[in-house]
Amino acid sequence: MAQQNQDNLQFSRFIELESIDSTNNYALDLVRAKNLTDRQSATLHGCTVFAHEQREGKGQRGKRRASAAGEKAQMSLILTPHPLKLHRQVVLSAIVGLAGRDVMAEKSGKEFYIKWPNDIYFQDRKAGGILIENIISGNDWKWAVAGIGLNINQTEFDPALPNPVSLKQIAGREFDCLELARELSIGFFNTFGNYFLGNASHPASRIPNPAPRTPHLLSEYNKHLYKRGQKVKLKKDNRVFEAVIKEVAENGQLIVETAIEERFDFGEIGFII
Numbered sequence: 001m002a003q004q005n006q007d008n009l010q011f012s013r014f015i016e017l018e019s020i021d022s023t024n025n026y027a028l029d030l031v032r033a034k035n036l037t038d039r040q041s042a043t044l045h046g047c048t049v050f051a052h053e054q055r056e057g058k059g060q061r062g063k064r065r066a067s068a069a070g071e072k073a074q075m076s077l078i079l080t081p082h083p084l085k086l087h088r089q090v091v092l093s094a095i096v097g098l099a100g101r102d103v104m105a106e107k108s109g110k111e112f113y114i115k116w117p118n119d120i121y122f123q124d125r126k127a128g129g130i131l132i133e134n135i136i137s138g139n140d141w142k143w144a145v146a147g148i149g150l151n152i153n154q155t156e157f158d159p160a161l162p163n164p165v166s167l168k169q170i171a172g173r174e175f176d177c178l179e180l181a182r183e184l185s186i187g188f189f190n191t192f193g194n195y196f197l198g199n200a201s202h203p204a205s206r207i208p209n210p211a212p213r214t215p216h217l218l219s220e221y222n223k224h225l226y227k228r229g230q231k232v233k234l235k236k237d238n239r240v241f242e243a244v245i246k247e248v249a250e251n252g253q254l255i256v257e258t259a260i261e262e263r264f265d266f267g268e269i270g271f272i273i
Helices: 023-031 038-044 086-108 167-171 177-195 217-223
Strands: 014-020 047-058 064-067 072-079 113-115 119-122 125-137 140-151 231-236 239-248 254-257 261-264 270-272
Touching: 014 023, 014 177, 023 047, 023 072, 023 125, 023 140, 047 177, 072 177, 086 113, 086 119, 086 125, 086 140, 086 167, 086 177, 086 217, 140 177, 217 239
Parallel strands: 014 047
Antiparallel strands: 047 064, 047 072, 072 140, 113 119, 119 125, 125 140, 231 239, 231 270, 239 254, 254 261
C-alpha cells in the first residue's frame, strides 16, 4: 500500500490511504504545495487518491458524509485541464460523469444514468456523487480535483439521504472497492487523454494504450442523461414547475421545455423526486 509523504513530493500514480478526512482535501494539498517543479507538476497530473475510509467526504453545497472501509469507491482524480478554458468545464464534468456511470453499469449489467450535472443514478435512486474543485489563477484553469464517491457495498444508509442505493443492492453481490476505483481511474484518464490526442505536449496524451477516441463526448453524456425526454418536477427558488428534460448544452446549461425552452446553470434548480 503506497502512502505518500507530502514533504518529499514523490508521487505515485495511485495513492492508497487507509483513512482520511477527505480525498479531495488531500489532493488539493498536494497541488497547492509550494515550489513544485515542472516535473513534479507533470507527475501529479493523472494521479488518483483513494481512501478505504473517509471521515468527512465532501458533497455539493458543503455537505459532509462519512463512510466506513469497504462501503464505497471514493477517490479524487488530479489533473491539469490546460488547454481547456473555464467556459469548457462541461467537458471535464462529462468525462467524470461517464466514467462513474460506465463502471457501475459494467459491473451490474444494468443501466445507469447521469443526473445533471453529475450524480450517478439507477432508476430514481442515487448511486454516487461527484464534486469537482478547481484552482484558478486569473483566467488560467491551473488544476482540477474531481472527487467521486460511489455506493458499492452499503446496505444501510444515513436516514437523511432521501433515495440512496448501492451496487451490491442492485447486483446482489459484494465488490472490491479498490479494484473498482482503479478501473474507474484508468477509464477516466484514458478518455481525458484521448480528448487531447491532437496536442502531443499535453500530459494526458502520453497515457499508454489509450482507449478509442471519443469524438462526440457531449452526445454520449446526453445519451445517458437522467430523465431525458421525460417530464419531471423542478424547483427554482419558490417556483415549482413541470418540464421536459431536453439535453445539456455545450456551455453546461440544462435545457428544459415548459411552455417555452428554458436554460439553467448549475445550482439554479433542483429536482423533486
